[in-house]
Amino acid sequence: MKTPSAAEEPRWLTEEEQRIWLAYVHGTTLLDDHLDRQLQRDAGMPHLYYHLLVVLSGAPQRRLRMTELAMHTKITRSRLSHAIARLEKNGWVRREDCPSDKRGQFAVLTEGGFQTLEKTAPGHVAAVRQALFDRLSPEQQKALGEIMGIIAEGLQPKEAGADLPWLR
Amino acid sequence: MKTPSAAEEPRWLTEEEQRIWLAYVHGTTLLDDHLDRQLQRDAGMPHLYYHLLVVLSGAPQRRLRMTELAMHTKITRSRLSHAIARLEKNGWVRREDCPSDKRGQFAVLTEGGFQTLEKTAPGHVAAVRQALFDRLSPEQQKALGEIMGIIAEGLQPKEAGADLPWLR
DNA sequence: CTAGAAATATTGAGACTTCAACTACTGGGG
DNA sequence: CCCCAGTAGTTGAAGTCTCAATATTTCTAG
Numbered sequence: 001m002k003t004p005s006a007a008e009e010p011r012w013l014t015e016e017e018q019r020i021w022l023a024y025v026h027g028t029t030l031l032d033d034h035l036d037r038q039l040q041r042d043a044g045m046p047h048l049y050y051h052l053l054v055v056l057s058g059a060p061q062r063r064l065r066m067t068e069l070a071m072h073t074k075i076t077r078s079r080l081s082h083a084i085a086r087l088e089k090n091g092w093v094r095r096e097d098c099p100s101d102k103r104g105q106f107a108v109l110t111e112g113g114f115q116t117l118e119k120t121a122p123g124h125v126a127a128v129r130q131a132l133f134d135r136l137s138p139e140q141q142k143a144l145g146e147i148m149g150i151i152a153e154g155l156q157p158k159e160a161g162a163d164l165p166w167l168r
Numbered sequence: 169m170k171t172p173s174a175a176e177e178p179r180w181l182t183e184e185e186q187r188i189w190l191a192y193v194h195g196t197t198l199l200d201d202h203l204d205r206q207l208q209r210d211a212g213m214p215h216l217y218y219h220l221l222v223v224l225s226g227a228p229q230r231r232l233r234m235t236e237l238a239m240h241t242k243i244t245r246s247r248l249s250h251a252i253a254r255l256e257k258n259g260w261v262r263r264e265d266c267p268s269d270k271r272g273q274f275a276v277l278t279e280g281g282f283q284t285l286e287k288t289a290p291g292h293v294a295a296v297r298q299a300l301f302d303r304l305s306p307e308q309q310k311a312l313g314e315i316m317g318i319i320a321e322g323l324q325p326k327e328a329g330a331d332l333p334w335l336r
Numbered sequence: 337c338t339a340g341a342a343a344t345a346t347t348g349a350g351a352c353t354t355c356a357a358c359t360a361c362t363g364g365g366g
Numbered sequence: 367c368c369c370c371a372g373t374a375g376t377t378g379a380a381g382t383c384t385c386a387a388t389a390t391t392t393c394t395a396g
Binding site for chain 1: 315320
């Protein structure tokens, strides 16, 4: 009887799977770099930082607790702390204490941050369109959304109890 | 008569497009981080560095000119220089002068580098399978390959003459 | 009510990336 | 032959990210 074990001969990727995986690595590498460069040039910040401002701009009161913002953007709290520190230095975000939890901090989008967003959003949307949506058929767009949703779902840090299916 | 201009009202993303784009950002962020962590833990290097070794291992003589390696991996020569310096320090890659071009350098996969690859490849393949292939239908896998191919193609630094269509 | 466990957020060090400047070499026109 | 524009690759500084350690506050079992 075969039991799963680390010593098993691994199932290598087929030729076709290798092609797909390589395409994925190439595509994401090029697109990430492209957007980082576009935003660094036009907005003075990398894509992640821009995305943080976008998420804040859509939150109630344009503010979010650090941990929430980290979860919404799929990054670690540590990374977020450094990023917010930089954005604060630029005057685009400000920190505020949370009244109900003395450990908590809000990241708040400033007026200046919002204006920077307004000024640079058109260029960013254009870049995303040109690189992605303008090149894909509606079916491909739909498929991409579903595929990425599945990948993200599988890598999401587990919810409480999610790994205890017998409790559900 | 409307002429294209930077001052035009931009075509914002539709709700559906926003969902797709957000899924893309989330999925790629999570997957990149996941693989970086997996490889950092099991192989002592980030995903890109591992990928450099993989590409070298598949090249004739297990060696490539720096510029070729940079192109195969879609990264800048500068980034590659730093990366190879680190891999050289680990003894996984060695540099060799190019006999026919005194400016040129070969990056050569060492025996140690190859063995590291052999030792860590199963775990990496398993991680890619678990995160990607095991979760997608064959149709989705195929679609992903095509989509990423299109994206990569559109962002590829232009070939000579590619922007001079009247010469083709 | 209190001690310990868990959560929130930050910090600093080291690793990685970017950008621009730089050295060294090549190849083609005058 | 020589000039010089273009190519190959590297470097250092500044910015960003990771990881582990830290301080502080909240929650919870007892």
